[in-house]
Amino acid sequence: MREISFSEATLEAMAEEMERDERVFVMGEDIARQGGIFGQFKGLPQKFGTDRVRDTPISETAIVGAGVGAALAGMRPVVDMHFADFITVCMDEVVNQMAKIRYMFGGQCTVPVVLRAPDGIIRSAAAQHSQTLESWFLHVPGLKVVIPSNPADAKGLLKSAIRSDDPVLYFEHKALFPTKGPVPEGEHLVPIGKANIVRPGSDVTIVSYSMMLHRTVEAAAQLAERGIEAEIIDLRTISPIDFETINASLAKTHRLLIVHEAVKTGGVGAEIAARVAEENLDLLDAPIVRLGAPYVPIPFSPNLEKFVKITADDVTLAASKLCE
Amino acid sequence: MKHDAEFLRHLYRRMTSIRLFEEKIGELFLGGELPGFVHLYIGEEAIAVGVCANLTDQDYITSTHRGHGHCIAKGAQVRPMMAEIFGKATGYCKGKGGSMHIADFSVGMLGANGVVGGGYNLAVGAALAAQMRKTGQVAVCFFGDGASNRGTFHEGINMAAAWKLPVIFVNENNQWASTTPYRTTTAIEDIADRAKAYGIPGVVCDGNDVFSVIETAKAAVERARAGDGPTLIEAKTYRIKGHFVGDPEMYRTKAEVQKHLDENDPLKNFANKVIAAKLLKQADLDAIRDEVAREIEQAVGEARQAPYPDESELFADLYVEGVK
Numbered sequence: 313m314r315e316i317s318f319s320e321a322t323l324e325a326m327a328e329e330m331e332r333d334e335r336v337f338v339m340g341e342d343i344a345r346q347g348g349i350f351g352q353f354k355g356l357p358q359k360f361g362t363d364r365v366r367d368t369p370i371s372e373t374a375i376v377g378a379g380v381g382a383a384l385a386g387m388r389p390v391v392d393m394h395f396a397d398f399i400t401v402c403m404d405e406v407v408n409q410m411a412k413i414r415y416m417f418g419g420q421c422t423v424p425v426v427l428r429a430p431d432g433i434i435r436s437a438a439a440q441h442s443q444t445l446e447s448w449f450l451h452v453p454g455l456k457v458v459i460p461s462n463p464a465d466a467k468g469l470l471k472s473a474i475r476s477d478d479p480v481l482y483f484e485h486k487a488l489f490p491t492k493g494p495v496p497e498g499e500h501l502v503p504i505g506k507a508n509i510v511r512p513g514s515d516v517t518i519v520s521y522s523m524m525l526h527r528t529v530e531a532a533a534q535l536a537e538r539g540i541e542a543e544i545i546d547l548r549t550i551s552p553i554d555f556e557t558i559n560a561s562l563a564k565t566h567r568l569l570i571v572h573e574a575v576k577t578g579g580v581g582a583e584i585a586a587r588v589a590e591e592n593l594d595l596l597d598a599p600i601v602r603l604g605a606p607y608v609p610i611p612f613s614p615n616l617e618k619f620v621k622i623t624a625d626d627v628t629l630a631a632s633k634l635c636e
Numbered sequence: 637m638k639h640d641a642e643f644l645r646h647l648y649r650r651m652t653s654i655r656l657f658e659e660k661i662g663e664l665f666l667g668g669e670l671p672g673f674v675h676l677y678i679g680e681e682a683i684a685v686g687v688c689a690n691l692t693d694q695d696y697i698t699s700t701h702r703g704h705g706h707c708i709a710k711g712a713q714v715r716p717m718m719a720e721i722f723g724k725a726t727g728y729c730k731g732k733g734g735s736m737h738i739a740d741f742s743v744g745m746l747g748a749n750g751v752v753g754g755g756y757n758l759a760v761g762a763a764l765a766a767q768m769r770k771t772g773q774v775a776v777c778f779f780g781d782g783a784s785n786r787g788t789f790h791e792g793i794n795m796a797a798a799w800k801l802p803v804i805f806v807n808e809n810n811q812w813a814s815t816t817p818y819r820t821t822t823a824i825e826d827i828a829d830r831a832k833a834y835g836i837p838g839v840v841c842d843g844n845d846v847f848s849v850i851e852t853a854k855a856a857v858e859r860a861r862a863g864d865g866p867t868l869i870e871a872k873t874y875r876i877k878g879h880f881v882g883d884p885e886m887y888r889t890k891a892e893v894q895k896h897l898d899e900n901d902p903l904k905n906f907a908n909k910v911i912a913a914k915l916l917k918q919a920d921l922d923a924i925r926d927e928v929a930r931e932i933e934q935a936v937g938e939a940r941q942a943p944y945p946d947e948s949e950l951f952a953d954l955y956v957e958g959v960k
Contacts, residue, residue, distance in 0.1 A: 371795055375795075376757075377788065378795065380757070384762060385775075404788075409751075413747065414954070415732060417733055417739040418953060420741045454955070
């Protein structure tokens with residue numbers, strides 16, 4: 313299979329969906345002239361014009377609000393947030409408007425908006441350009457949240473998000489944009505709400521997603537050398553979480569480790585751990601373990617930044633202890 | 637006055653419908669029959685009716701937490717409105733929205749909004765959709781003087797002006813932001829002056845005179861349809877009732893309210909003008925009023941009898957593509 317970058321995969325998804333449906337358009341800061349800060353929109357304006365690939369003012373509330381309004385009027389907007397951190401600027405539009413409109417209007421309308429939100433730690437981007445905020449949106453009924461870890465899923469999930477009649481937050485890790493991987497030619501869709509078993513195993517279930525998925529895969533190789541076979545689940549969708557896949561895996565391994573880049577407190581891992589403890593405690597032979605960032609903003613200094621990042625060694629250590 | 641009698645009857649019917657609907661809502665709320673809370677539009681009828689007289693069902697409006705008047709002016713029916721405010725299954729939103737979230741997409745009413753300043757960008761987005769599709773539709777955003785101090789005002793108008801979107805921003809300056817008088821929060825005399833900052837026309841009209849509103853909005857709608865971009869209209873009026881029903885109104889005197897009612901009641905203004913010009917007779921107006929009163933009584937009777945939404949409705953309409 314051909315190998316393309318994560319960034320190119322999202323470009324393909326955009327181009328195919330814009331070709332397929334003329335209601336699809338994209339707007340955001342620096343996406344047309346610059347092609348997006350991570351090259352994720354390069355070439356789109358040449359193909360589709362600056363009417364459908366529009367540079368906006370630096371006005372997050374207007375961009376997202378207008379995306380919602382355009383969706384209510386029958387379009388299918390994709391809105392680029394530049395950095396996921398800036399969603400905080402337009403929380404009303406996301407939480408009070410986009411998420412609730414269909415429900416509170418009794419199903420009179422659909423809100424087919426996609427927010428593309430580049431998240432995650434990149435080198436010393438510091439506290440306001442490095443966050444992973446996906447767990448916030450798990451807490452808001454009415455949204456769907458996806459978060460691919462590789463180019464194929466990046467393409468397939470973005471296409472599914474654009475075709476979804478529900479509002480979807482699409483988190484894409486900034487450090488993953490240049491990474492390459494196999495992506496099928498032509499139509500490739502990944503369903504929203506379906507996790508992926510990346511590596512089968514019998515001793516411990518490791519649930520992860522996005523960048524940390526790669527750390528767990530590295531760790532699995534180390535664990536295998538120690539005779540521990542980890543089953544790795546790539547969540548791919550944060551809302552709704554695929555508990556069916558998680559529970560089926562736990563029925564086999566009886567041990568659960570959850571790994572994410574976001575702050576551990578109140579994170580996606582907390583929700584998974586709580587649900588498993590509430591509903592399937594009898595599947596477990598050991599306490600649930602979570603790995604996430606410590607409860608601090610992301611520091612600037614490379615020396616400090618490294619302490620908030622989770623490494624493959626951290627995962628290996630945690631999984632080994634869990635399997636003792 | 638160049639309007640024909642049929643049109644004048646239409647204007648009076650809509651304004652009277654708002655007035656009697658709101659009086660009835662106030663009565664029912666104080667009688668303990670309505671859940672939640674309600675904000676009445678009494679005294680501001682000429683604005684919604686005057687603006688919407690220039691619109692078709694294909695045009696869009698966004699509204700405020702004081703939205704009943706906008707609904708009626710845009711052509712929504714009082715029966716499902718009343719049922720919605722009762723929280724009944726037969727309401728516009730199946731009882732999931734209530735007073736502050738009534739919408740009727742079939743007439744382009746994109747919803748009331750519980751967030752002050754929440755409607756600007758939804759209207760901007762609807763106008764963007766209209767512009768991209770070249771449909772000739774316009775979008776109108778109604779908002780209060782309090783909402784003009786939200787950041788969304790600046791972002792929405794600026795983006796709409798930069799893109800020459802077919803949107804009309806209609807400020808209903810009723811002098812009160814909840815309990816706070818306009819003059820204590822805003823240094824300028826006219827909100828319309830802010831239009832200069834965005835390079836669009838800003839015009840003031842008499843919000844208590846439906847003919848003044850119609851003429852002003854007509855020019856703005858024509859300008860928008862012609863592709864010349866947005867207009868900011870400030871309709872000067874006064875909030876006759878408290879912020880919400882039950883508001884003890886400690887912040888103003890009864891005499892101040894009575895003075896405005898005596899001098900500026902838009903319904904009395906209208907009656908005086910059309911009777912003096914011999915275009916309609918008092919008997920015509922009385923007949924319309926009786927007809928509207930019967931309709932509202934019927935709506936109340938039906939809403940009282942209507943069932944509450946069933947528990948099975950709880951999760952309906954949250955997502956299009958079903959998720960638990």
